[in-house]
Amino acid sequence: MKLWKHSLLRIALTCIVIGLVGNLILYFLNASPFNVEEINENKSFNNDINNIQINTAMDDIRIERVSGNTITLSRLGSQSVQYTDRLELTTSVDNGTLYISVEELKKHRFTISARYNVALTLSVPDKIFDSITVTTITGDIHLNNIRSNDIALNSNTGHIHASDTYSRINNIRTITGDINLDGNLMSLKLYSTTGKIAIKLAELAGNIQVDSITGDIALYVDKIVNDIQTTLRTSTGELRTDIPGLELSSEGDKFLTRSLGAGGFQVQISSENGDITFNQSK
Structure with missing residues (x-):
């Protein structure tokens, strides 16, 4: 009985050592979940936009009203390098609608995520938009001093906050947030x-x-x-x-x-x- 316990203990210790060594090698190869890179992306758009659609998986999303006539986007934060080739910010404007998405280019069934802390901030001028739609899976959604005829906000696990906001129609949904x-x-x-x-x-x-x-x-x-x-x-x-x-x-x-x-x-x-x-x- 004691021999069986000692053998099991040796196997467990061996697995732990192998895991530690493997993660150490990945770290020095800059391929470990614990390797972190900074995110700093910025874009601007003309003020001829009446509708906004944002779709992300994990980014926290903030929409705020500022002075000026330009819509600006900033995506700031840090993430594990495992996301470098998996997530991509894309934007487009079509017929008065601004589309923003952080798409997952590669699907992974199993991921050890050490860090993902990225916020996408959209600063908009003082105007009444026709519609604003925001969808995210895990990110929080914050609206501050925004005016829109129609607002739709969806987050599975993130929290949703809207302060000093004007809207005629509001559809807001979460699961656990x-x-x-x-x-x-x-x-x-x-x-x-x-x-x-x-x-x-x-x-x-x-x-x-x-x-x-x-x-x-x-x-x-x-x-x-x-x-x-x-x-x-x-x-x-x-x-x-x-x-x-x-x-x-x-x-x-x-x-x-x-x-x-x-x-x-x-x-x-x-x-x-x-x-x-x-x-x-x-």
């Missing part, structure tokens, strides 16, 4: 499987639909709410609201549907296992 929004956002359709959703609006100016399975959902509105059709539903979470006229029948209520005034805009919020809060901002 959180969603945080504030600004003059009108129609909202939000979904997150497990992430938390927090919304702060100056006023209700459109229909709102927010759904989650396990995430908490909080909606805060600055101005007094007078004309809405409200449905709040949870299975195992808690409902909270301080909106006059939407008082719960009892503390443990899991479902609320009620109209105020003419029942103008619809507010539908649902989370199977998360808490739901619908309050007027203090």
Whole structure:
């Protein structure tokens, strides 16, 4: 029995030594996941663009409003050298639409990723765009002081933040990432499987639909709410609201549907296992 244990230990130690030596050789050959290179890419575009479409796998994406008349793109950060020949930034402009993508040129089934920390920042002038669409798998999405008639944001595992943003139509979706929004956002359709959703609006100016399975959902509105059709539903979470006229029948209520005034805009919020809060901002 002892001989078997010693043999197993020797085999394990041998595998560890081989792995360490192999990684050391790859490091000196500049082919190890621990070899890191800096990313610094910059581009600029004329201000005749009305639509923006961004598609990346892992980059964090930031869109911010700045002074001037030029749209500028910067991609900064660092990554393991294993991504050097796998990822490529491409841009094009077609009929008023700016297309930006960081494409995976080579598919690898198994990758040991030591480091990937790259942010793609798009600085745009003060104008109202027709549409902005951003899709990423693991990256975070940040919008700051942006104006667009239509905004669609999608990230599987990254978080989504939009501050001081104006838009008429907003479709935002994550799987595990959180969603945080504030600004003059009108129609909202939000979904997150497990992430938390927090919304702060100056006023209700459109229909709102927010759904989650396990995430908490909080909606805060600055101005007094007078004309809405409200449905709040949870299975195992808690409902909270301080909106006059939407008082719960009892503390443990899991479902609320009620109209105020003419029942103008619809507010539908649902989370199977998360808490739901619908309050007027203090």
